[in-house]
Amino acid sequence: MNSNAHVAIVGGGIAGASAAYSLSLTQQFDRVLLIEAEPQLAMHTTGRSAAVLTENYGAGPVRPLTAASLSFLHDPPESLVDGPLLHKRGLLTVATRPEDHAELEKQLAAGTKARHPIIELGTDEAQLLAPHIELTASHRTMWEAESHDIDVAALHQAFIRGLRLHGGEILTSNRVDSAHRNTATSNDKPWRLETTKGPISVDIVVNAAGAWGDLVATTAGIKPVGLQPMRRTAFMTASPFEGSGRFPFLVDVLHRWYLRPDGTQFMCSPADEIPSEPCDARAEEIDIARAIELINAETKLNIRSISSQWAGLRTFGPDRAMVIGPEPTEPSFVWCVGQGGTGIQTSPGAGQLVADLVTLANPGESFADTGLNVSELLPDRLRG
Ligand SMILES: Cc1cc2nc3c(=O)[nH]c(=O)nc-3n(C[C@H](O)[C@H](O)[C@H](O)COP(=O)(O)OP(=O)(O)OC[C@H]3O[C@@H](n4cnc5c(N)ncnc54)[C@H](O)[C@@H]3O)c2cc1C
Structure with missing residues (x-):
């Protein structure tokens, strides 16, 4: 990654906010931009959940991602929160x-x-x-x-605070209408996003557009995954x-x-x-x-x-699991979609995984004892 690298995360729900926060923490990007179509963040699925954390729910990669999220959920960095994110319920x-x-x-x-x-x-x-x-x-x-209520607004806000603390930017009322690859010979950055408020050039696009994930991919010339x-x-x-x-x-x-x-x-x-x-x-x-x-x-x-x-x-996703990781034929386009019914409780882990896959090409140490099989999340599994 060069020190002038820019990354844009499309979608300001919990998936986009957590990915943007984790990417900003790496300090490998000169600009981390979280771009949201609506005037407010988190007004679609993220603002409408049942707000439950249950470690014994979900198949495949859900439990490892939940396991990787527990330390943040139970013990978030003090600078990011005003109180606990979890309240024990049973x-x-x-x-x-x-x-x-x-x-x-x-x-x-x-x-x-x-x-x-x-x-x-x-x-x-x-x-x-x-x-x-x-x-x-x-x-x-x-x-x-050990099941808990999650304070979803506070969790989302924690990611946003962390993103801002690490120099990230948030653009609301700014729909990404399309994304184009610049030619290899051009001096501009690889991706040009056409947005409501004008074009933005970046090195990496993270697609965290929730229900709109396949539409965002299509406008970027990337094959949908079948959300x-x-x-x-x-x-x-x-x-x-x-x-x-x-x-x-x-x-x-x-x-x-x-x-x-x-x-x-x-x-x-x-x-x-x-x-x-x-x-x-x-x-x-x-x-x-x-x-x-x-x-x-x-x-x-x-x-x-x-x-x-x-x-x-x-x-x-078509196999009910999330789709997280770089598009095989276009690795500067990174998926973070298909959160299904567990996108809140898995968000710290999913955001971390996006950052690890972008900067290390592999899951980092947060996933060491979780049993994560990253191939169950990568888009590669859905490409024939
Ligand atoms: C009733 C209900 C109960 C649930 N209960 C739980 C629970 O108990 N525990 C749990 O963990 N999960 C639960 N979930 C699931 C959880 O809410 C979701 O998995 C999670 O919120 C998905 O987050 P997201 O960021 O992917 O999507 P969203 O929150 O929908 O965010 C996507 C964002 O992308 C933006 N966007 C789309 N296209 C563009 C574009 N072109 N340009 C810019 N921005 C764009 C949208 O405006 C939107 O804000 C529940 C969901 C529901 C509906």
Whole structure:
């Protein structure tokens, strides 16, 4: 890397912010630019999540990336935060019907090997933790004590503060409309980005555009990887229970619904996955109505009204894993997309991995004991 190198990160959600922060920390770039189309950062999927950290969730590279993120999440640099990023919550998974017990056993088996294992709880013990569900003899439950709520706004802000402290720049209301390769003979930098506010020349482009990742690639002449945005619905409702702010996160073992206490309310979701185009996602009334019916049937919330509703796009690669790393035929175009349903809890690790792959060409020491197999993330796996 020459000392005059410039890097642009396209997309100011959690993926772009964490990558920009980690790239700025390397001190290998003269300019680190975070470019966001919207007037505010994090207003798409990042601002719409359930904000949960669970070490025992996700397949393939998700757990290694989560493991690599834990030290930042638990113990962020003091200069970047005003308080903790995590608040202990605990997660109770419920198998309601006998036919769901096999899935619970599968998840238990995977979770017993974890650093913080999942344990099965008897229904009496689980009932004390979760008065908002009626547990009967046909229920089985498992408990992950070390699950936390993440303060997503503070986490995103920590990356932004760190980026600014290390000299990075943030450009909002600035859509990247296209990217062009300058010719090898030109004296200009390799990439010319056409943006709302004018052209920008850089050496490296990091694509962290979430649901728009394939569109950004296409405008740069790079083959899409096959991202699929999936809409997920959520809403808030008042809690009918005293002290429910201390209740655990409650999730159905087959992920048909979940509830997260939030002060005197519950955030509820039918955990739906509805294919969508990249867009400013909105909750559909029919999905909210179905969710209320389901959650009322399975819990004691007795929802009659809701106070707010929203939807967000969880975007997946074709094999459901993230796509992180340089495009094989054009290594100065770097992917950081497909964060799916775990982009918040994996963000410190994913951002670090982008910086490692750009500057070292390999995962660095943060990934030493995580079991990361980087080939499960590299775009190479999706190129025939
Ligand atoms: C209901 C719900 C619950 C979730 N719960 C959790 C959870 O509990 N834990 C967890 O870890 N994850 C969770 N997730 C997933 C998590 O929110 C996402 O994985 C993560 O936010 C994705 O971040 P991102 O930066 O890739 O995308 P985004 O936040 O969408 O950011 C992409 C940005 O790129 C910008 N952009 C696009 N095109 C351009 C362009 N051409 N020029 C400039 N900017 C551009 C967009 O405006 C956008 O701001 C949840 C998601 C949803 C919807």
